[in-house]
Amino acid sequence: MGEVAAKIKVMPEGTDVNLDELEEEISDKIKDEQLKNIEREAVAFGLEALMLTVVVKDDEGGTDEIEEKLSEIEKVESVKVEDINRLM
Numbered sequence: 793m794g795e796v797a798a799k800i801k802v803m804p805e806g807t808d809v810n811l812d813e814l815e816e817e818i819s820d821k822i823k824d825e826q827l828k829n830i831e832r833e834a835v836a837f838g839l840e841a842l843m844l845t846v847v848v849k850d851d852e853g854g855t856d857e858i859e860e861k862l863s864e865i866e867k868v869e870s871v872k873v874e875d876i877n878r879l880m
Contacts, residue, residue: 794850797828799875802842802862803835809867811840821861822846843874850878 804814815830822844829845844862848854855873862871 795847795879796850796854796876797879798846798848798855798858798873800844800846800855800858800862801833801870801872801874802844802868803870803872804839804841805867805869807838811842814865814867815842817865817867818842818844818862821865822858826858847879 802814802818804811811832818830819827826846826848827844828847831843831845832840833843835841846855846858848858855876859871859873862868
């Protein structure tokens with residue numbers, strides 16, 4: 793069984809959320825070997841989302857555990873898988 797790289801969009805609760813602190817909380821929740829990158833993406837009117845690249849096993853429900861962990865963070869409004877690509 794292989795692995796996939798998933799791009800996950802994490803929306804903060806609003807523009808007043810400190811994204812540096814949110815990134816740190818995300819890094820604490822997700823294993824280092826799974827979390828490969830965090831980028832910021834402008835959404836609208838000063839609101840930014842965090843775009844995470846994570847690597848998980850290529851099986852059913854591969855991103856479910858990570859999505860649940862991210863949803864548990866107090867300052868997170870929503871979590872959405874944007875893209876999944878199989879790694880060779």
